[in-house]
Amino acid sequence: MKKLLVTGSGGLIGSEVVSFFAAEGAKVYGVDNNLRANFFGPSGDTSWNTKRLRQGYPNFYPNEVDIRDRAAVLDLIKQIRPDAIIHTAAQPSHDLAASRPFDDFDVNAGGTLNLLEGARQWCPEAPFVHMSTNKVYGDGPNRLNLVEEETRWDYADPEFAAGIKESFSIDQCLHSLFGASKTAADVMVQEYGRYFQMPTCCLRGGCSTGPNHSGVELHGFLSYLIKCNLEEKTYKIFGYKGKQVRDNIHSFDVVRFMSEFIRQPRVGEVYNLGGGRENSISILEAFDLIAWISGKPMSYEYIDKNRTVDHICYISDLSKMRAHYPSWDITKGLVATFREIYEAWRGRSADDAGNARER
Numbered sequence: 001m002k003k004l005l006v007t008g009s010g011g012l013i014g015s016e017v018v019s020f021f022a023a024e025g026a027k028v029y030g031v032d033n034n035l036r037a038n039f040f041g042p043s044g045d046t047s048w049n050t051k052r053l054r055q056g057y058p059n060f061y062p063n064e065v066d067i068r069d070r071a072a073v074l075d076l077i078k079q080i081r082p083d084a085i086i087h088t089a090a091q092p093s094h095d096l097a098a099s100r101p102f103d104d105f106d107v108n109a110g111g112t113l114n115l116l117e118g119a120r121q122w123c124p125e126a127p128f129v130h131m132s133t134n135k136v137y138g139d140g141p142n143r144l145n146l147v148e149e150e151t152r153w154d155y156a157d158p159e160f161a162a163g164i165k166e167s168f169s170i171d172q173c174l175h176s177l178f179g180a181s182k183t184a185a186d187v188m189v190q191e192y193g194r195y196f197q198m199p200t201c202c203l204r205g206g207c208s209t210g211p212n213h214s215g216v217e218l219h220g221f222l223s224y225l226i227k228c229n230l231e232e233k234t235y236k237i238f239g240y241k242g243k244q245v246r247d248n249i250h251s252f253d254v255v256r257f258m259s260e261f262i263r264q265p266r267v268g269e270v271y272n273l274g275g276g277r278e279n280s281i282s283i284l285e286a287f288d289l290i291a292w293i294s295g296k297p298m299s300y301e302y303i304d305k306n307r308t309v310d311h312i313c314y315i316s317d318l319s320k321m322r323a324h325y326p327s328w329d330i331t332k333g334l335v336a337t338f339r340e341i342y343e344a345w346r347g348r349s350a351d352d353a354g355n356a357r358e359r
Contacts, residue, residue: 001262005082007031007067007115008089009060010046012223013131015053015212016251017086017258022057029080030062031073031089035107039096048348049212067111077118084262085123087115088131090182094308097178108181109188116192116200124198127265129258132186132202134272134316137164138173139309146313152243152282153313163247163277163315166204166270176309186270193268201261203254206274206316209337210251211344222248222286226341229290230349234299239306242283245313247274250332250340260325269324274316279334289338 004021008014009030022028030050037045053060065072067089077085090108091097097104112130119128141164145156155161170183186202193200209222217224217236228235254273261269281289287298321328332340 001026001083003027003029003080003082004084004086005029005031005077005080006086006088007111008087009053009062010034010050011036011088012210012212013208013251013254014086014088015049016210016255017088018053018057018060020252020255020259022053022060026059028057028060029076029082030060031065031067031076032062033064033066035066035091039091039093067114068106070114073111073114074118074121077115078122081123082126083123084127084129085115085119086129086258087112090131091178094135094176094178097176097181101177104177105181105184108178109184112185113188116188120192120196120198124196126199127262128189128192128198128200129261130185130189130200130202131208132189132204133179133182134164134204134206134274134311134314135175135179135309136170136183136186136204137168138170138175138179139311140169140173141314142312144313148243151284152245153240154245155313155315161277162319163274163317164272165317166272166320174309179309190268190270197267199265199267201266201269201271203257203271203273204316205249205254206272206314207246207248208251208254208273209248209341211340212251221246222337223341223345225283225286226290226338227345229294229296229298230342230345232296232299234301237283237300237302238310239304240310240312242300242302244310245280245282245315246311247276247280247315248334248337249273249275249279249330250337253330253332256331257321257325257328260328264325266324271321271324272316272318273321274314274318275330275334276318277315279330280315281334289334290342293338293342
């Protein structure tokens, strides 16, 4: 692959995409206008990450294009004619979607359509990889039979022992406006694949994480939790006794799967992309793990009200991914991932302190 277009190139997954493919020698064209800072304030700013990538990779070419700008998106794709497109840009928060519904839908659904149509017009044979979300399943997983254990909730039925499969219904449930806009994008990516026979796939991510995440309270569960421990801030647990479970996947393993798909693309595919059962963890269990790594106890406050559509237990069944791409698997477990995030936050805190002294 000579040319790659990646949206959200300053974000967690997008920046990992840039690093991975730029290191392989591809010309990587980024699209990121730092809208995350507008959504979440200074703590959501990703400009530091874009700066890091510019300094590290001379074959990285960032563009401050807003994916809502249809003409600009179409023109950029026409100019570049990329060999592959990886779409990671999104408005990622349930709560923010409710307060800014037009922005949420225009970014998540409209922006995705702009990119798909640009691909259809100017590079229809280029693999199109879309970072979707497990929130397309809405609150459906919460209707499963669950068992309460000492530190976590888990599935009671053997059918779901390995987690949620891609055949799980996305219909007749509550999604949140964020979940609905991402579902619209997910279905459109599938439709462009099947209708126009384009090589597209939706990656329905669980909790993607890693050291380059600008985690905030409204998005970036694990990154934000570890930051709170490091800075000795109080972390708020919203309902479910703190036993809600997520399967976490390192951004590096996400990008490794993207690379596999680009090498052997399929038409209109869907994959549940998470860490699987072996990398699942509850909030209470995450508290214990980061306290063990940092040596600091976790400060937290319990709020007896869960967030709307928050999953009680979500674990991705990875069997379809492994069957289609047997050379791919998880390479970074929970302990290694926690350590990387912790060390990254320590480094960024030190840099901030140094910059403050210089001022």
